Amino acid sequence: MTAGWDWRHEWFASLTWTGVACVATVAGCAVAVWLVTRYTRWGRQFRRLAFPYFDPLRSRGPLLMVVLMLGLTILTVRLSVLISYALNDVFTALGRLDAQAFWSSIALFAALAACYVAGSLTNYLLAQRFTIHWRTWLTDHMISDWLQGQAYHRSQFVTEPVDNPDQRIQEDVQQFAEQSYSLSMGSVDAALRLVSFTAVLWGLSGPVPVLGFQVPRAMVLLSYVYVLVASLIAFRVGRPLIRLEFLREGLSASFRYALIRLRDHSENIAFYGGERVERAALATRFTAVIANAWTIALRRLKLQGFNDSVTQLAQVFPYVIQAPRFFAGAITLGDVTQTADAFGQVHDSLSFFRNSYDSFAGYRAALDRLTALMDANHDARRLPSPTVADHPGALVIEGLRVWRPDHEPLIEGLTLTMNPGQALLVKGASGSGKTTLLRSMANLWPHAHGTIRRPTGGRTLFLSQQPYLPMGSLRTALAYPEPPQLIEDRAAREMLHKVQLGHLEFRIDEEAHWSRILSPGEQQRLGFARILLNRPHLVFLDEATSAVDEGLEHALYRLIRERLPGCMVVSVGHRSTLNAFHTHHLSLLGAGRWGMAPA
Numbered sequence: 207m208t209a210g211w212d213w214r215h216e217w218f219a220s221l222t223w224t225g226v227a228c229v230a231t232v233a234g235c236a237v238a239v240w241l242v243t244r245y246t247r248w249g250r251q252f253r254r255l256a257f258p259y260f261d262p263l264r265s266r267g268p269l270l271m272v273v274l275m276l277g278l279t280i281l282t283v284r285l286s287v288l289i290s291y292a293l294n295d296v297f298t299a300l301g302r303l304d305a306q307a308f309w310s311s312i313a314l315f316a317a318l319a320a321c322y323v324a325g326s327l328t329n330y331l332l333a334q335r336f337t338i339h340w341r342t343w344l345t346d347h348m349i350s351d352w353l354q355g356q357a358y359h360r361s362q363f364v365t366e367p368v369d370n371p372d373q374r375i376q377e378d379v380q381q382f383a384e385q386s387y388s389l390s391m392g393s394v395d396a397a398l399r400l401v402s403f404t405a406v407l408w409g410l411s412g413p414v415p416v417l418g419f420q421v422p423r424a425m426v427l428l429s430y431v432y433v434l435v436a437s438l439i440a441f442r443v444g445r446p447l448i449r450l451e452f453l454r455e456g457l458s459a460s461f462r463y464a465l466i467r468l469r470d471h472s473e474n475i476a477f478y479g480g481e482r483v484e485r486a487a488l489a490t491r492f493t494a495v496i497a498n499a500w501t502i503a504l505r506r507l508k509l510q511g512f513n514d515s516v517t518q519l520a521q522v523f524p525y526v527i528q529a530p531r532f533f534a535g536a537i538t539l540g541d542v543t544q545t546a547d548a549f550g551q552v553h554d555s556l557s558f559f560r561n562s563y564d565s566f567a568g569y570r571a572a573l574d575r576l577t578a579l580m581d582a583n584h585d586a587r588r589l590p591s592p593t594v595a596d597h598p599g600a601l602v603i604e605g606l607r608v609w610r611p612d613h614e615p616l617i618e619g620l621t622l623t624m625n626p627g628q629a630l631l632v633k634g635a636s637g638s639g640k641t642t643l644l645r646s647m648a649n650l651w652p653h654a655h656g657t658i659r660r661p662t663g664g665r666t667l668f669l670s671q672q673p674y675l676p677m678g679s680l681r682t683a684l685a686y687p688e689p690p691q692l693i694e695d696r697a698a699r700e701m702l703h704k705v706q707l708g709h710l711e712f713r714i715d716e717e718a719h720w721s722r723i724l725s726p727g728e729q730q731r732l733g734f735a736r737i738l739l740n741r742p743h744l745v746f747l748d749e750a751t752s753a754v755d756e757g758l759e760h761a762l763y764r765l766i767r768e769r770l771p772g773c774m775v776v777s778v779g780h781r782s783t784l785n786a787f788h789t790h791h792l793s794l795l796g797a798g799r800w801g802m803a804p805a
């Protein structure tokens with residue numbers, strides 16, 4: 207066998223082979239991608255997530271990178287074939303006690319092995335660069351999709367809300383990018399090795415008598431039958447892992463979320479001494495995580511037990527088949543070892559698909575979870591909402607209807623106009639729909655219909671009972687939703703004094719968990735400082751002074767009126783002391799009825 211191996215012309219033959227293999231692989235990959243994205247559900251999910259990244263109109267980099275990695279994979283497969291022939295020469299020389307042939311084969315092997323190592327290291331580096339870049343792009347893409355049209359908030363109202371979007375964006379995106387690479391490139395590598403080493407095995411195999419018949423090229427046939435039967439059984443054993451992996455992600459995320467909630471509400475829980483209830487709730491979630499972990503472990507045990515047995519048996523299989531021909535002098539020792547190597551390669555390549563079943567199960571779960579998030583975002587953006595149009599100088603509401611999810615009316619046909627400097631106070635019994643009216647005006651409530659014209663974008667500010675304080679410095683909290691650098695030191699200090707938070711003036715750039723440090727009343731005062739610094743045209747105040755005493759409430763409203771005389775104010779509040787600061791009163795009377803009166 208090895209006598210015919212012509213090393214002098216091999217570099218030319220290898221180059222030609224690599225070129226042909228490149229063209230065939232790129233074409234084969236294109237057809238495979240077309241087929242899976244057309245005929246399988248997971249293929250269509252992959253297309254949805256991956257095609258925008260590979261769009262050549264966006265950038266040609268990703269496609270070029272894939273071609274480069276394919277080229278390197280092909281080159282390393284070719285080098286593996288050459289190495290197997292070089293090793294055949296080494297063992298044949300040993301068998302013939304030919305020292306000179308032995309050392310020259312070792313030198314050749316060393317050169318080929320060095321090229322192989324260089325090729326596979328370069329491929330590894332490119333793969334890392336490729337997957338990190340893809341992950342970065344997709345994370346950005348998913349975050350944009352989640353934020354667009356306020357889907358992150360409105361998705362709670364869709365028919366099938368998704369759990370833990372945070373985990374989907376952080377973990378599933380990473381898994382998707384890494385496994386898309388490893389599964390696809392692994393398949394290409396396995397397919398190339400399969401073809402190349404089947405050819406090697408073909409040349410080395412001879413007829414074997416089976417049940418009285420001479421089976422030609424028996425080594426090739428037996429290897430294929432062996433691995434294909436094993437793969438079919440493994441698919442059956444491993445199939446439930448897809449659903450179990452899906453559950454695993456969801457259950458761990460919901461356990462983690464319960465822990466985070468406990469941390470976030472630690473003070474309230476500690477006041478109540480609610481540890482027993484919290485512990486029970488955590489235990490329930492964790493028990494579900496562990497039950498699922500055991501089901502996965504037992505299923506994996508079966509799959510791994512089967513895979514290991516198949517792999518062990520495969521170690522001796524080629525020697526057993528080739529031994530009679532070696533003893534008969536039909537083949538050399540080098541041929542026997544090369545058979546074992548080639549069988550190992552064919553076996554590993556075919557087994558790649560069997561062994562990848564586990565990863566593929568996790569991969570499909572990640573695809574399901576990511577596309578479900580995109581669907582929920584899409585549905586959230588399509589939820590009905592009132593028409594909100596821009597009006598630079600007034601708040602005009604026409605025929606606004608607001609109802610609860612159970613179709614109970616909260617407000618029927620509200621029509622009103624407010625001009626600069628005017629202020630509306632909304633009152634009503636608890637649950638009558640005051641906050642929901644503000645949500646509808648902000649376009650955050652899907653169960654509403656009508657037209658609202660108001661200053662949009664940064665010219666409207668909403669302040670709730672507990673104003674949102676973002677992570678970061680006090681300056682960030684003061685400027686929100688504008689960037690912190692827009693607020694000058696002098697202005698920030700002055701406003702802090704105005705809202706009686708002067709003691710914080712030297713901590714403007716201190717990064718801290720401000721929503722935990724500041725008392726509710728201090729947080730509400732900070733909210734008023736934010737209004738004064740942002741200077742909106744319209745401000746919605748939903749019980750924004752509930753935690754301060756009447757005197758301070760008076761001072762805060764007076765500040766707004768003095769500093770922002772043209773600003774329109776819509777307040778929700780219960781105290782009669784608020785009446786003096788509003789030009790109009792709206793009373794929500796229940797069952798959709800309302801009454802409007804000037805102050």
Ligand SMILES: Nc1ncnc2c1ncn2[C@@H]1O[C@H](COP(=O)(O)OP(=O)(O)OP(=O)(O)O)[C@@H](O)[C@H]1O
Nearest residue numbers: 610611612616634635636637638639640641642643
């Ligand atoms: N996300 C929601 N899903 C279902 N029902 C809701 C939701 N949010 C509010 N509701 C219901 O809508 C009604 C109006 O709630 P809203 O918070 O607007 O009342 P409110 O007048 O502001 O009450 P309060 O004075 O107690 O703050 C209530 O019956 C409430 O249960």
